[in-house]
Amino acid sequence: MTPAPSQTPAPRGGGGRHTADGSADPDRLVSSRYRGAPSTPMSSAVDLASRHPDSISFALGDPDLTTDAGVIDAAAADAKAGHTHYTDTYGDPELRRAILDFYAEEYSHERPLSDLLVTTSACHGMWLALESVLNDGDEVIIHEPYFTPYPHQIRLARGVPVALATYEHEEWQVSPERLEALITDRTRALVLNSPTNPTGACFSRETLDAIAEIACRHDLLVIADDIYPLYSYDEPHLPIVTLPGMAERTIVLGSFSKDYVMTGWRIGYAIAPPAIVRTMKDVNENAVFTAPAISQRAALHALRRRHEIQPPIKDLYAERMRYAWERVCATPRMSALRPKGSIYLWVNVTETGLPSAEVASRIFDEAHVLTIPGTAFGDSCEGYLRLAMTVSVERCAEAFDRIARMPLFS
Missing domain, CATH: 3.40.640.10 (Type I PLP-dependent aspartate aminotransferase-like (Major domain))
Structure with a gap:
């Protein structure tokens, strides 16, 4: 027997929830643990990069190099031999x-x-x-x-x-x-x-x-x-x-x-x-x-093959880090400690007097260079930007040339 309307159980997951305009809440089927949670600045950066065809991205730590060809060929041969x-x-x-x-x-x-x-x-x-x-x-x-x-x-x-x-x-x-x-x-x-x-x-x-x-x-x-x-x-x-x-x-x-x-x-x-x-x-x-x-x-x-593969990779990134650090140090209202490791520069922009999210936004809008604001890395990280050195020295030079033309850093 069908229950009277007043007795009909609400759908699981809060199916009866509606938005202010009366439409069904699109998040009603999502776990309450994630409902309304914003995307991280990392994933948002990927979406941002497509806004400017000429953008240079320092956002993600994905090396621009392709895996060694010998490794790819050997893995493919193993797959053909049955490692599937x-x-x-x-x-x-x-x-x-x-x-x-x-x-x-x-x-x-x-x-x-x-x-x-x-x-x-x-x-x-x-x-x-x-x-x-x-x-x-x-x-x-x-x-x-x-x-x-x-x-x-x-x-x-x-x-x-x-x-x-x-x-x-x-x-x-x-x-x-x-x-x-x-x-x-x-x-x-x-x-x-x-x-x-x-x-x-x-x-x-x-x-x-x-x-x-x-x-x-x-x-x-x-x-x-x-x-x-x-x-x-x-x-x-x-x-x-x-x-x-x-x-x-x-x-x-x-x-x-x-x-x-x-x-x-x-x-x-x-x-x-x-x-x-x-x-x-x-x-x-x-x-x-x-x-x-x-x-x-x-x-x-x-x-x-690590003794063959790794030294050129390390040398390349050491060169990029050194070059980028020198450019940061030569840019007004930017500074950074000399990096001792990783593939990232952690750049102090407190002298701009602006929140790091605004600095990152202005760099992207005016110079088409994508960075990650410090607040993505913790509450105490206001005033910093992270730059991933996953582009060539030539592209890095172009990025810093653009930044140098910004009124904020000129």
């Missing part, structure tokens, strides 16, 4: 062994095969790690400025992000005193990113030792988002996992995206204690099951 199926749920055994051999060779850090999982990018690895170790309401400290997705990734795993500000006058190093002051009985982990996106800082041995001591004393996990080890310009990258007492409490997230210019292959890995790796593997079986087989083969060939 699911791999082992932990990842292609050859690739896993090659990654661990790399850590042994590069950092004298040896781990068993049970400590490694291949992931569908490091971003995916971050979600798997957080989902595997956080209880609802656990706090995760992230040093600010931070990679824009971190707070969202933590909330996806029902955690609580806690920002730890770093400062230019301290060369963007983590302060051990401020770090320890944020620790509560709900603190579960610290996310560590060095070389750092967006500041270009590399944490010193002194900073890493202090963080390690605090993590051990408070029994915290460290999630080391080691995405840019190739781009450590002053001295070799030092993974915190190699410090005393840290192997048993560190989750290393690695990626082939930047160090091997393989962003589109979406391949990364996690190194962690075996119980965490096993849990991440189990969670992953309910998401994508395994990383793409052909991408894993490409990563294997890239690793095997």
Whole structure:
């Protein structure tokens, strides 16, 4: 029997919700967790770039280089030879062994095969790690400025992000005193990113030792988002996992995206204690099951050829960073610390007297150069812009020539 109209249950998901003009709310079918949430400045930048055909984008950290042709050919040959199926749920055994051999060779850090999982990018690895170790309401400290997705990734795993500000006058190093002051009985982990996106800082041995001591004393996990080890310009990258007492409490997230210019292959890995790796593997079986087989083969060939592939990439980006930094320093009302790592410049524009979002908007409207305002990287980041050096020196020169003609910077 059909219920009377007054007794008809409302559709699930708030189907009866309407907007002010009486039309059905277009967001009514969207989870309340996401309803009305704005797009991130990163994704918005992609849409903006199409507004000006001559625009030069410093927005996204996607290297403009194409993956090494030999790697592409070898991966294609492997696909034709039958590598088109699911791999082992932990990842292609050859690739896993090659990654661990790399850590042994590069950092004298040896781990068993049970400590490694291949992931569908490091971003995916971050979600798997957080989902595997956080209880609802656990706090995760992230040093600010931070990679824009971190707070969202933590909330996806029902955690609580806690920002730890770093400062230019301290060369963007983590302060051990401020770090320890944020620790509560709900603190579960610290996310560590060095070389750092967006500041270009590399944490010193002194900073890493202090963080390690605090993590051990408070029994915290460290999630080391080691995405840019190739781009450590002053001295070799030092993974915190190699410090005393840290192997048993560190989750290393690695990626082939930047160090091997393989962003589109979406391949990364996690190194962690075996119980965490096993849990991440189990969670992953309910998401994508395994990383793409052909991408894993490409990563294997890239690793095997790294001594040939990587030096020219590093030299190219070091040249770009040096040139762009010099142009920033020569531009009125702009400044920046000399970058020690990564592929980003973190530019101080406080002398303009304008909010960073307005500065970025004016640079785009007047010079057709796309940047990301500092507020995308944390609440304490007003007054800065991030510039990704993913264009040639020639295009970079053109971008800064345009900026120099703006009244704001002339």
